[in-house]
Amino acid sequence: MSTLLQINASLAGANGQSSRLADRFVTDWIAQHPAGHVVKRDLAADPVPHLTAERFQAFFANPDARTEEQRAVSEYSDELIAELRSAETIVFAVPMYNFSVPSTLRAYFDHIARAGVTFRYTANGPEGLLKGKKAYVFITRGGIYSNGIDTQTPYLKQFLGFLGITDVQFVYAEGLSMGDDVRQQSLNAAHGLIEELSHAA
Numbered sequence: 001m002s003t004l005l006q007i008n009a010s011l012a013g014a015n016g017q018s019s020r021l022a023d024r025f026v027t028d029w030i031a032q033h034p035a036g037h038v039v040k041r042d043l044a045a046d047p048v049p050h051l052t053a054e055r056f057q058a059f060f061a062n063p064d065a066r067t068e069e070q071r072a073v074s075e076y077s078d079e080l081i082a083e084l085r086s087a088e089t090i091v092f093a094v095p096m097y098n099f100s101v102p103s104t105l106r107a108y109f110d111h112i113a114r115a116g117v118t119f120r121y122t123a124n125g126p127e128g129l130l131k132g133k134k135a136y137v138f139i140t141r142g143g144i145y146s147n148g149i150d151t152q153t154p155y156l157k158q159f160l161g162f163l164g165i166t167d168v169q170f171v172y173a174e175g176l177s178m179g180d181d182v183r184q185q186s187l188n189a190a191h192g193l194i195e196e197l198s199h200a201a
């Protein structure tokens with residue numbers, strides 16, 4: 001059975017445009033994979049805590065010597081990683097907030113990037129340990145950045161690639177705060193691309 005993990009990050013929840021684009025893709029994916037399994041994680045409704053020194057140290061503490069708090073933190077991170085590991089297809093719904101990805105997504109990433117678990121250092125440099133997955137990233141923005149400085153795409157490519165997730169398809173809906181015409185045109189184009197992608201997924 002194939003599993004799809006959908007990770008949303010919009011403050012608007014299911015009404016966010018990024019969530020809607022991702023939902024559209026997932027609905028099409030379910031139609032193509034009737035026996036497939038979908039797991040949803042909403043980082044706005046259920047945020048991963050900010051990474052603190054205590055939380056970071058918990059990852060490295062000797063498992064036999066962990067305090068109660070450290071055990072809870074490492075188990076929480078382990079669960080996030082297990083959820084990610086079990087999915088062959090990963091869908092990220094990513095609004096642009098303050099020229100970057102939502103801080104909730106950063107906090108999530110801080111809990112899934114674990115040396116020796118999701119990546120390792122080798123003599124040839126770092127090696128991602130989450131291989132063989134396909135990721136789809138649905139990015140929504142009030143303005144237009146694709147022809148200028150886009151901080152989100154290179155960051156997401158680099159981070160996911162670091163974990164071994166190198167097959168990443170991006171879908172953008174930009175200019176969503178630039179009037180009805182631009183907004184509608186942009187959403188229509190994104191939906192059109194999703195339709196094409198979901199047939200190939």
Ligand SMILES: Cc1cc2nc3c(=O)[nH]c(=O)nc-3n(C[C@H](O)[C@H](O)[C@H](O)COP(=O)(O)O)c2cc1C
Pocket residue numbers: 010011012015016017018019094095096097098099100140141142143144176177
């Ligand atoms: C807190 C916040 C910060 C934002 N910062 C930016 C920004 O830096 N650049 C931009 O183009 N749009 C920005 N926007 C607009 C959102 O990217 C846009 O509304 C998008 O549709 C949000 O995705 P969503 O509908 O999935 O929540 C911001 C919106 C919010 C709520």
